[in-house]
Amino acid sequence: MAYDILIVDDETDIREMIAGILDDEGYGTRTAADSDSALTAIKERRPSLVILDIWLQGSRLDGLALLDVIREQDPDLPVVIISGHGNIETAVSAIKRGAYDYIEKPFKADRLILITDRALEASKLKREIRELKQRSGDTMRLVGESSAINQLRQTIERVAATNSRILISGPSGSGKELAARMIHDLSPRARGPFVAINAATITPERMEDELFGIEDASGGLRKVGALEEAHGGTLYLDEVADMPRETQGKILRVLVDQTFTRVGGATRVQVDIRILSSTAKDLERAIAEGAFREDLYHRLGVVPLRVPGLAERREDVPILVRHFMEQISAASGLPMRRIGDDAMAVLQTHDWPGNIRQLRNNVERLMILTRGDPESTITADLLPAEVGAMVPNLPTTGGGEHLMSMPLRDAREIFERDYLQAQIKRFGGNISRTAEFVGMERSALHRKLKTLGLS
Ligand SMILES: Nc1ncnc2c1ncn2[C@@H]1O[C@H](COP(=O)(O)OP(=O)(O)OP(=O)(O)O)[C@@H](O)[C@H]1O
Numbered sequence: 001m002a003y004d005i006l007i008v009d010d011e012t013d014i015r016e017m018i019a020g021i022l023d024d025e026g027y028g029t030r031t032a033a034d035s036d037s038a039l040t041a042i043k044e045r046r047p048s049l050v051i052l053d054i055w056l057q058g059s060r061l062d063g064l065a066l067l068d069v070i071r072e073q074d075p076d077l078p079v080v081i082i083s084g085h086g087n088i089e090t091a092v093s094a095i096k097r098g099a100y101d102y103i104e105k106p107f108k109a110d111r112l113i114l115i116t117d118r119a120l121e122a123s124k125l126k127r128e129i130r131e132l133k134q135r136s137g138d139t140m141r142l143v144g145e146s147s148a149i150n151q152l153r154q155t156i157e158r159v160a161a162t163n164s165r166i167l168i169s170g171p172s173g174s175g176k177e178l179a180a181r182m183i184h185d186l187s188p189r190a191r192g193p194f195v196a197i198n199a200a201t202i203t204p205e206r207m208e209d210e211l212f213g214i215e216d217a218s219g220g221l222r223k224v225g226a227l228e229e230a231h232g233g234t235l236y237l238d239e240v241a242d243m244p245r246e247t248q249g250k251i252l253r254v255l256v257d258q259t260f261t262r263v264g265g266a267t268r269v270q271v272d273i274r275i276l277s278s279t280a281k282d283l284e285r286a287i288a289e290g291a292f293r294e295d296l297y298h299r300l301g302v303v304p305l306r307v308p309g310l311a312e313r314r315e316d317v318p319i320l321v322r323h324f325m326e327q328i329s330a331a332s333g334l335p336m337r338r339i340g341d342d343a344m345a346v347l348q349t350h351d352w353p354g355n356i357r358q359l360r361n362n363v364e365r366l367m368i369l370t371r372g373d374p375e376s377t378i379t380a381d382l383l384p385a386e387v388g389a390m391v392p393n394l395p396t397t398g399g400g401e402h403l404m405s406m407p408l409r410d411a412r413e414i415f416e417r418d419y420l421q422a423q424i425k426r427f428g429g430n431i432s433r434t435a436e437f438v439g440m441e442r443s444a445l446h447r448k449l450k451t452l453g454l455s
Helices: 012-024 035-044 063-073 088-096 109-135 147-160 176-185 204-212 245-257 283-288 294-300 314-332 341-349 355-369 408-426 431-438 442-451
Strands: 004-008 028-032 049-053 079-083 101-104 166-169 194-198 221-223 234-238 274-279 303-306
Touching: 004 012, 004 035, 012 028, 012 109, 028 035, 035 049, 035 063, 049 063, 049 109, 063 079, 063 088, 079 088, 079 109, 088 101, 101 109, 147 176, 147 303, 166 176, 176 194, 176 234, 176 274, 204 245, 245 294, 283 294, 314 341, 314 355, 408 431, 408 442, 431 442
Parallel strands: 004 028, 004 049, 049 079, 079 101, 166 274, 166 303, 194 234, 234 274
Antiparallel strands: none
8 A cells, every 4th residue: 555645845856856756666645835735735645644844934924833734733753854954943942832753954865754754653653652552452363163264264364355345244253453454554555554443333414424524714724634644555344234324325326436535625636445244133134124224235235245153163262262262361470371172162063143242252361260289280161151050159249249140340350350350469569560560550459459448
């Protein structure tokens, strides 16, 4: 995918030189000679990076003032400053005001490319960290050896390389989003963003703001929408059946000519995105009921992809259980557990209406709650009641409530209290050392201990 770099400089020669160097490196470039045309260009489409000369002659705003406006409109858009020779102070002040870095004139092509690469990389990392945080500990591997999963993997590999739109169907928690991420990661757009937007969790009133962004009365960019954020990459429309009908028409337009208008705006913004979408609902029925546009359905699903529910691939249960144990153990320090044959047989025959997500939650719960001897084996009687096992001798919370049947969130809290208590003991009651060990600020740990009733 081509990054889109906006070069802002009042000197034609320099503008063209920078554009030439970056074009040769395979970047997409646009240029602007003054602050107003720069803002218009950003408004036309959000670039991946702005390279900005600090001295803009004959421009309404000078470089620093323009930097402030850009930062205010879009704090995540990276800006690299070009400063005059020996003008380090201004460059430093630009960095204080949020520029990523500066290049001092005169500069060599190598330096320009290096800083550009770094700025793009940093911005990509920032985005990835945010995405990772959102996914909290999930990994990207599609685990499973069943023929259903092997087939899915093969199809994903085949369709990833193309630019085709894919409609992913399958029950809730079966791995649709994971499949979409794999498609993105194996595609030529992998270096670009993967932006997911879930129609089931966004209210219809906010849907268009989130998708298209908002423009203010003076034509400035007030909020970047998902479409613009996904430029050069992939947009994942999760639970597309829940899109309001009016929005469906606007999405159709994006599919036709890759343009849209921001909420409150008039100009059409051009983007280069691949759209993947998913549905757990029967879209054909939604069409018959008039809730979903048939023309949109055909355009979204040029290639249909079905992710099977866990009940269709029970043979994957043991390998998934092991995978999640390793994942959870690495993230939380909980010891791995052996699962007895009887318990595994129960897990394998259970129907898992919540599919892989539910299985993962149950594995986490088992690991949290079966403490004690790490060598001990998890037997069927320890399985949560809803999984179908007998639960005669379960540990209780003291309130008589069975640990295995309580919501995972509460179970996590209990685990957290025990964990923190053990660490404090280990460090002889020294809060600072405990805080350092568990990776928390001292004051945050203090607050936490208070809420948990431990201090
Ligand atoms: N084959 C798999 N291997 C490993 N982890 C998986 C697999 N499939 C799904 N997961 C994990 O299960 C959880 C649910 O998956 P995901 O969010 O992709 O499902 P989904 O179908 O998009 O769910 P929903 O539509 O309900 O949001 C995630 O934590 C995901 O990482």
